Amino acid sequence: MLPHTILTDIEGTTSSISFVKEVLFPYARTRLADFIAANAEDREVRRWVDAVAGEAGVSSDAEVVAILEQWIDADRKHTTLKALQGLLWAEGYRGGDFTAHVYPDAAEKLRAWHAAGHRIAVYSSGSVPAQKLFFGHSDAGDLGALVSAWFDTETGGKREAASYARIAGALDTAPDTILFLSDVVEELDAAREAGLQTVLLDRHEDYPQPRTGDATGGHRRVERFDEIDAG
Numbered sequence: 486m487l488p489h490t491i492l493t494d495i496e497g498t499t500s501s502i503s504f505v506k507e508v509l510f511p512y513a514r515t516r517l518a519d520f521i522a523a524n525a526e527d528r529e530v531r532r533w534v535d536a537v538a539g540e541a542g543v544s545s546d547a548e549v550v551a552i553l554e555q556w557i558d559a560d561r562k563h564t565t566l567k568a569l570q571g572l573l574w575a576e577g578y579r580g581g582d583f584t585a586h587v588y589p590d591a592a593e594k595l596r597a598w599h600a601a602g603h604r605i606a607v608y609s610s611g612s613v614p615a616q617k618l619f620f621g622h623s624d625a626g627d628l629g630a631l632v633s634a635w636f637d638t639e640t641g642g643k644r645e646a647a648s649y650a651r652i653a654g655a656l657d658t659a660p661d662t663i664l665f666l667s668d669v670v671e672e673l674d675a676a677r678e679a680g681l682q683t684v685l686l687d688r689h690e691d692y693p694q695p696r697t698g699d700a701t702g703g704h705r706r707v708e709r710f711d712e713i714d715a716g
Contacts, residue, residue, distance in 0.1 A: 487714055488664040488682055490656060491598055492636075492644075493610040495619065497668030498686045499710075504586035506703070512577055513555045513570045516549045521572050530572060531602070536565045562610045564638050567685040571615030578622040585619040592625035595711035599631040606634040608652060608665070613637050644671045649679035667711075668692070677704070684713055 496505045499547045523615030524530040525546060556566045577583055607616050613635040621629040621691055632654060654658040660680030667673050668691060673683040686703040687696050697706065708711055 487598070487603065489602075490604045490605045490606060490658055492608055492652065492663050492665045492666040492674065492681070493595075493677075494560050494665075494669070494686075495607065495611065497688065497691045498666050499588060499591040500586050500619075501588070501688075502668075502691045507578070508556055508583055508586075509570070510560075511573060512582070513573045515613050516573055517553055517557075517569070518547075519549055520576075520639055521546055521569075524572075525572055530569070531707050533565045535569050535640060540565075542589050562638060562643075564612070567612040567615060567637065571612040571618065575626065577619075578618045582586075585623040587623040587628065588710070589625065590709045592599050592623070592628060594713070595628060595631050604634075604654065605631050605632050606636065606652070608636040608640070608643065608648075610638055611644060613639075622669060641670070643667075646678035647677045648671045649676045653679065653681070664713075666688075666710075670700070670704065673704045674702055686710075 493499055496502055521530065521534060534546060534549050537552055537653040541548070541552050543549060543552065547610065552571065553566055556563055578585070593661070595605060607620070609616050611619070616635050616637065618630055621627050622630060631689055635643070636652055636655070640651050641712060649665065653663060656663070661682065663685060664682045665673065666684050667676075668686045670685060673685055677683050684706045685696070685701050685706045686704050687708055689708060
């Protein structure tokens with residue numbers, strides 16, 4: 486029987502890793518300097534730019550841009566970077582430059598689970614605003630209404646058990662009534678340590694070499710959402 490609450494990752498789970506790596510990241514990187522220059526007085530943009538400047542000990546926006554570009558190239562999971570990327574991606578989504586990739590089996594199952602009364606939540610390293618844009622402008626249409634709670638790294642690191650305990654608290658539900666879906670074994674390990682149920686998504690499109698046996702970390706392995714038990 487499927488737990489009442491499904492908590493899902495995005496990249497490599499509901500959606501392809503390649504979309505993020507080959508579409509979203511390059512889009513943000515090539516437009517970052519112009520975006521910050523054009524929005525230097527915007528309160529939200531200024532907040533995050535100043536946060537980077539303070540952390541890195543630099544004073545100019547040009548230095549901040551250089552640091553952010555380094556973080557993008559290194560795929561650093563930094564809350565400030567994710568927030569600025571989210572603001573940039575908002576322009577792309579709203580301008581119709583792209584739509585977010587979602588695997589058809591994931592979109593179908595999320596809709597079915599929602600219709601059956603299951604609560605759906607998202608936990609991703611991308612900022613909550615970026616998550617909402619992603620699901621709101623997907624290949625499968627607007628999926629945002631299916632999600633009742635959103636969590637990002639402001640909750641804590643995805644490989645830390647305490648983050649999943651906080652999520653259970655925020656959802657006001659027992660950890661063992663939550664099923665966490667991810668393609669990252671270390672994230673699933675942390676969730677399991679916090680008492681959540683877990684399933685490893687091992688999609689061939691993202692992981693051509695199947696992860697089986699010890700490589701699953703003892704988590705149940707599926708390749709598609711429709712292999713997850715319904716209830």
